Amino acid sequence: MTAPIREDADHVHHGDHVDYADELAPQHVVILYASETGNAQDVAERTARAFRAQHREAVLLSMAEYDIADLPHEALLILITSTHGRGDPPPAMRGLWEKMIRAGLPGDILEDVHYSIFGLGDTSYERFCYAGKMLARRMDSLGAHALTEPGWGDERAPDGLEQDFLPWLERTVAAFLPYLPGPSTPPLPNTALPPPIYGFEDPSDSDVDLSRLAISDKAAVEPFAPEGWLKATIRRNKRVTKDDWWQDVREVDLELQGRVANYPPGSVCSLHPRCSDEEVDEFLEMNGLVEEADKVVVIKSNLPEQDIPPHLPSGPTTLRTLLTHHLDLRQPPRKSMFEWLRRLSADEREQERLDEFLDDPDEIHDYASRPKRTIVETLADFRETKIPLSHVLEVLAPLRRRQFSIASSFEAHPGHVQLLVAMVEYKTNLSIPRRGLCSSWLQSLPEDTTIALEILPPTLFLPKPDVPVILVGPGTGVAPMRAFLEDRVRDGAAKDTALYFGCRSLSSDYYYASEWDEHRATGARVRVAPSRDRPNKVYVQHLLREDAALINEWIVKRGGYVFISGSSNAMPREVREALAWCISTDGAGSLEPEAATEYIAEMFDSGRGGEESW
């Protein structure tokens, strides 16, 4: 049995009795991350760089790629995860987490594991860093040893995530270093360019299957499709908000190609957007990479312990393909990007300006995050600084897939996937109108184009037809609710289904307007709160309160379900408050207000309530 490493690492090298480092003999630290929008991945990469700068080996892996069978053997482990949903782990952590919480695991199964954890979250959410905290608790209950205090990064902190990340990184590196073999050479300063982790090989020198080279020709006629994805033809891509309305919201109808299996309501559609050709060309020119753009290459790892990350292709590719389909040129530069530019810059004036950014998170916020400045725009301000081919793959963040709730029931629209997509458009203080990467890509797609998509399983599940269901979906949150309602109507459960939909005005953003009357005719209760059409603003939660008797009967007496979906931070909380009011003695129920609040909370915890927010 391995003795736990103690916090005071001094004795490790000088102790007369137990040399824990010898007992552990780890070759490297393993860093596992779970990230949804890229922040945890960025933090994990910075952590790996900090160890590599100390000439230590670090293995960086997404939790989604990790084999749990290895976990008990990780002598030195770093865990980094964000929190999403209502305190849920990001999807990349779910597989690992489900296996970790299996009953019957011995309480000492992780006794050889020494770990440090950093959670990313936001204190404006009720369950701050909950996924990270649950993970830490489970590690402890399985016998793992925390080598240092955990770090909980809060986006709302004055210095954002940095505030807790930097001290956590410092203490983690200090706690882990004594156990990792490495040369006594001084660490690489943060301003020095580290040797590249990944390189490009001529495919004829590598052992990849050369017949796969044909991909570069195929790419011209076929859509880019990650492995295992379905193909679909766009049958409709139509703006449904009024032309003079501030937001472009689209109904997108995708016809699946080939034989496709039924998907349940509440399923989610993943799309893989692409960077525009203009932006890619600009990037290539600015960095003097035009000549390299179309050479066929294979990516290799220069570090034996580090695999190529899953967002990069394993077969032959080109730099242009990588910049178009795999790397994100639109993501506003994070601190790590400024660190890279500082390492790459040879110009004193630019170095000074970059140092200002690195010293003050507010400067980065004002310059990059708030105005959503793109990488190409940033490089235009640092003309002397170029990103060389050798480091492109490390400097640029992965291009993320985007997920949309499917708005259609497969039963009602066989072979089709319908989406309701709000285009992300910003008015920034740079006075340049700006669109999100996925939005500009979607807006550019004419009907009859073929694209790739993946259908992911739901997180909310309808009960049997005789159990009442209350659906609450203001704005584009109505998308999954339309799918649920369509399914319930087809199952003959219309009379026990109510939908509460909210929009700003019946004349501007009243989605699926022509359908609601048809559903009402089948017996479904469909109520709409157009918040700006009346002098007194009315929201979905007001309609719920008006229907207190029905809500009380359906929830308390008949054991009904409630699903909430929408894009606001406050809305789900206010809806839950309204539900609690309805079933309390203040509304139409018999529970004391406090007990009613507890009842609703318990309902959501036990799966009779569900929430999808973004």
Ligand SMILES: Cc1cc2nc3c(=O)[nH]c(=O)nc-3n(C[C@H](O)[C@H](O)[C@H](O)COP(=O)(O)O)c2cc1C
């Ligand atoms: C839809 C959504 C739900 C979230 N829910 C929580 C939460 O319940 N608790 C929390 O601490 N942070 C929550 N967050 C904040 C994220 O954890 C935070 O933005 C983090 O930096 C994201 O890291 P990632 O990009 O690696 O996923 C939420 C963020 C979003 C977008």
